[in-house]
Amino acid sequence: MKWDSIEAFKAVTDRNVLRLQEEVKAGRKVVGQYCIYTPPELILASGALSVSLCGTKNDSIPAAEAILPRTLCPLVKSSFGFALEDSCPYLAASDLVVCDTTCDGKKKMFELLAKRKPVFLLELPQRQGEEGVAFWKRQLERLKEHLEERFHCHITEDAIHAAIELQGRFRSALKGVLDLARRTPSPLRGMDLLEISVRSSFMPEYEDRIRLLEDIRNEVEKGRVEEKEARPRILLTGVPTGIGSHKVVRIIEECGGAVVVIDNCSCYKKVRRYPEVTGDALDMLARYSLGAPCAVMTPNPGRFEAVERLAADFHVDAVCDLAWQGCQTYEVESYSLRQYVQDSLHLPFLQIVSDYADSDCEQLRIRIEAFIEMLL
Amino acid sequence: MSALCGSCEPVSRHSPPWNANGQHCSFAFFLPYLFFIVGNMISKSTYYVAGIDIGSAETKGVLLAEDSTVAACASKATGWNHAESASRVLDALWLKHGLSLPVAPEALVATGYGRISVPFADKTVTELSCHGRGALHLFPEVRTVIDIGGQDSKVIRLDGGRVRDFVMNDKCAAGTGRFVQNVATLFETDVAAFCGMAEGQDPCPITSMCAVFAETEIISLLARGKEPSSIASGVLHSIAKRIRALAGRFFPVGETVFSGGLARSREMGRILEEELGVRLNVPKHPQYTGALGAALFALERVKEQS
Numbered sequence: 103m104k105w106d107s108i109e110a111f112k113a114v115t116d117r118n119v120l121r122l123q124e125e126v127k128a129g130r131k132v133v134g135q136y137c138i139y140t141p142p143e144l145i146l147a148s149g150a151l152s153v154s155l156c157g158t159k160n161d162s163i164p165a166a167e168a169i170l171p172r173t174l175c176p177l178v179k180s181s182f183g184f185a186l187e188d189s190c191p192y193l194a195a196s197d198l199v200v201c202d203t204t205c206d207g208k209k210k211m212f213e214l215l216a217k218r219k220p221v222f223l224l225e226l227p228q229r230q231g232e233e234g235v236a237f238w239k240r241q242l243e244r245l246k247e248h249l250e251e252r253f254h255c256h257i258t259e260d261a262i263h264a265a266i267e268l269q270g271r272f273r274s275a276l277k278g279v280l281d282l283a284r285r286t287p288s289p290l291r292g293m294d295l296l297e298i299s300v301r302s303s304f305m306p307e308y309e310d311r312i313r314l315l316e317d318i319r320n321e322v323e324k325g326r327v328e329e330k331e332a333r334p335r336i337l338l339t340g341v342p343t344g345i346g347s348h349k350v351v352r353i354i355e356e357c358g359g360a361v362v363v364i365d366n367c368s369c370y371k372k373v374r375r376y377p378e379v380t381g382d383a384l385d386m387l388a389r390y391s392l393g394a395p396c397a398v399m400t401p402n403p404g405r406f407e408a409v410e411r412l413a414a415d416f417h418v419d420a421v422c423d424l425a426w427q428g429c430q431t432y433e434v435e436s437y438s439l440r441q442y443v444q445d446s447l448h449l450p451f452l453q454i455v456s457d458y459a460d461s462d463c464e465q466l467r468i469r470i471e472a473f474i475e476m477l478l
Numbered sequence: 479m480s481a482l483c484g485s486c487e488p489v490s491r492h493s494p495p496w497n498a499n500g501q502h503c504s505f506a507f508f509l510p511y512l513f514f515i516v517g518n519m520i521s522k523s524t525y526y527v528a529g530i531d532i533g534s535a536e537t538k539g540v541l542l543a544e545d546s547t548v549a550a551c552a553s554k555a556t557g558w559n560h561a562e563s564a565s566r567v568l569d570a571l572w573l574k575h576g577l578s579l580p581v582a583p584e585a586l587v588a589t590g591y592g593r594i595s596v597p598f599a600d601k602t603v604t605e606l607s608c609h610g611r612g613a614l615h616l617f618p619e620v621r622t623v624i625d626i627g628g629q630d631s632k633v634i635r636l637d638g639g640r641v642r643d644f645v646m647n648d649k650c651a652a653g654t655g656r657f658v659q660n661v662a663t664l665f666e667t668d669v670a671a672f673c674g675m676a677e678g679q680d681p682c683p684i685t686s687m688c689a690v691f692a693e694t695e696i697i698s699l700l701a702r703g704k705e706p707s708s709i710a711s712g713v714l715h716s717i718a719k720r721i722r723a724l725a726g727r728f729f730p731v732g733e734t735v736f737s738g739g740l741a742r743s744r745e746m747g748r749i750l751e752e753e754l755g756v757r758l759n760v761p762k763h764p765q766y767t768g769a770l771g772a773a774l775f776a777l778e779r780v781k782e783q784s
Binding site for chain 2: 444450451455464465468469471472475476
């Protein structure tokens with residue numbers, strides 16, 4: 103199914119790098135970020151542009167493996183390889199990179215990255231209770247001070263509130279598009295969901311993001327889709343997937359499944375929750391951003407709640423959990439998630455452990471095809 | 479006892495199909511098969527369906543009659559050309575069934591890792607579904623299927639006549655038939671004889687989890703003067719341990735079937751039973767379970783369409 107608005111969106115986002123370079127020429131500061139625990143609201147409030155950074159392609163991994171161990175997670179290796187080869191235009195344009203101590207692999211990689219780029223490290227707590235929130239809020243205060251100092255600005259309470267409002271509008275616009283897949287049959291393919299989520303996070307201008315996403319929603323909402331045969335609806339959960347690390351989404355769809363929701367931090371995890379818009383801005387941001395249910399948190403009940411909720415909202419037939427090889431937290435959590443999905447939600451469950459290389463595509467295809475046969 | 483490894487050897491690997499008369503496929507249905515031939519001579523309305531399982535080492539085929547009795551089964555080494563391997567197996571099936579002029583079966587389902595390269599297949603089904611289907615046909619009470627194939631091993635859970643869950647080994651070759659084949663080659667013998675060697679021996683522990691490192695370990699064990707027979711036993715034990723780790727949370731669930739090429743070895747079955755603590759049902763010709771499942775899917779397809 104081709105949608106004009108999606109084609110238009112792709113045409114604009116193909117020029118993301120050019121737009122970013124224009125902004126840089128015009129004197130805009132750019133802050134890159136790797137992890138959704140970093141609240142882009144603080145960066146926006148400082149007047150800088152907030153962009154995602156590359157880390158989802160296999161091409162940069164061989165360079166990284168000259169320094170990093172081969173058994174490390176491909177996301178960490180890919181991100182670092184881009185820095186080594188200076189092949190990510192977003193990283194090259196960044197005046198500052200905000201990093202989180204999300205996991206051990208990233209934390210140690212950022213030490214090496216700091217030798218090449220100005221890095222600001224946020225120390226992420228491992229638990230989401232009140233102590234964690236208080237600690238995280240202090241980290242955000244440090245980031246705020248650092249941004250003020252580096253960019254010679256004063257970040258006011260009002261500016262943060264305005265940024266929260268802007269980020270909220272972007273989030274609603276993206277959610278509006280991703281939620282179109284709740285319909286049966288879904289008018290969007292899994293690759294559409296992935297590309298729209300990823301490409302929009304690399305777009306420098308928020309108003310452009312919002313406008314183009316609303317266009318997609320308006321067109322697709324009215325459109326009719328027909329399907330010859332019903333395709334089993336799959337919820338894909340787990341590690342981030344981007345362009346270049348999308349093979350599991352592609353294979354599921356090639357084998358006759360429909361990926362209707364991607365519960366990871368490149369996609370639906372960014373839009374599922376909203377911050378409470380009351381009280382102290384930093385407190386609010388700390389609570390909201392720390393609430394993301396990543397497997398690095400212990401325990402991580404939010405992920406199970408999210409999967410249950412999304413499985414119902416998107417009428418899914420099965421859950422597929424993806425972990426990158428070497429991502430210990432997601433690999434371990436898969437056992438509990440399998441039990442929860444099979445025993446409490448009574449849905450079939452498939453775990454996939456892979457990396458960014460194409461070498462295991464046939465092995466993956468067998469598992470995924472057999473899984474889909476099981477659902478028919 | 480040790481003969482079991484060798485008794486189900488496939489049709490001679492190098493002989494052309496017209497010489498392939500070395501193996502009688504009774505498949506536990508010998509009597510119905512006789513009746514079938516007689517019946518076939520009376521009634522011309524009977525049709526046949528075929529299932530072809532293109533594995534990494536062998537291509538297996540099963541020819542089924544309309545009433546789901548096995549008419550013939552045959553296998554050939556999988557060459558580089560999967561389509562040709564499949565068509566040679568199909569020719570062999572017809573020959574074995576006593577038809578000198580091959581005709582197209584009513585429906586043909588291809589399975590195994592080469593399933594997509596069979597141009598004359600009406601449908602492809604994964605080997606997971608096919609092994610499950612085949613095992614259910616042979617043992618209607620089956621709840622768990624353990625299949626050790628040439629390049630992967632899998633554990634399948636069945637419930638209510640359907641596949642409900644499965645696990646497969648990851649990218650690694652440890653715990654697969656290929657691993658045994660590699661070590662057998664190292665010992666300058668074939669898989670059947672290698673399994674025979676292991677019979678009743680004290681296993682010499684193989685600790686490497688990786689097939690390549692395990693080979694290195696075996697070479698050093700040989701250098702230290704360990705008996706090849708106890709190393710062989712150690713290899714089979716290491717496979718059983720991998721399967722137990724793979725099976726993990728599936729056990730113990732009801733009747734268990736052991737299928738795939740390695741199930742031809744009685745010693746492998748015995749070690750696996752010991753490791754898992756369950757009694758295993760082994761089909762008479764376990765390597766054909768996937769092809770049988772594929773043929774049954776072909777039969778369903780014909781019945782759905784008529």
